[in-house]
Amino acid sequence: MSAIKLEAPQGTEADPAATPGRHAGRYRLVPLVLLATGIAAVIGSWRLTLGELNSPGPGLWPFVVSVAATIAAGILAIVPDTEAYEKWTRRTTMLAGGVLSLVVFILLFEAIGFVVPSVLLLLLWLRAFGEESWRLALVLAVGGTAVFYVGFAVLLGVPFPDDIVVGTITRLIGM
Known part of the structure; x- marks a missing residue:
């Protein structure tokens, strides 16, 4: 047969x-x-x-x-x-969401600085796209933002827009 x-x-x-x-x-x-x-x-x-x-x-x-x-x-x-x-699937929609989140990050970065938009972006990507737990996503988002800020702004001297978090912290500690 x-x-x-x-x-x-x-x-x-x-x-x-x-x-x-x-x-x-x-x-x-x-x-x-x-x-x-x-x-x-x-x-x-x-x-x-x-x-x-x-x-x-x-x-x-x-x-x-x-x-x-x-x-x-x-x-x-x-x-x-x-x-x-490729065909349009749920993963394609996630890709579009990732690109949209980068656009929002750029707009927020220009408006309020680096720290808050970076934490939000990393948290979104780790939770929604990486499917990590809230605990791990929060630790990595805050830690990753701190590492990037220290590496670029402090060690390399890359100028960032005025940041609401960094500005508040430096005023509180009297710098």
Whole structure:
């Protein structure tokens, strides 16, 4: 007895990727959104000032990364790799939530400083995406924020916006 293998003919509803002309527009949507986001990031980082190579400004590395992302998105918009696309699932929604949380982090970072947004971001990512316990997530969020703040602001001297937590602590201890 031989097994019968049922395959849908290419180009049918069962295999929409087989007809690139029919669904080509949807494969260009994400790269075009990424291209627009990359261009906005290039402009935003340029406005932060790039500085010099021996004295980099706050926008230099965001500029380098956003230029690379913009080039990659441009290439994908022109020549989309339709075979690499995945279906929209719960994990995709989590990815969108992660990106949205980074946007909120950036807005809060500019408004109130580094500490509170970092603790909230790490707590969200550890709890929601990493599925860690509240106890471990809280310890890692607070500890990770402290390590990053000391490493970048104190040891490396990276200028951060005025921080409500650090400002309050330094006023309380009289610094």
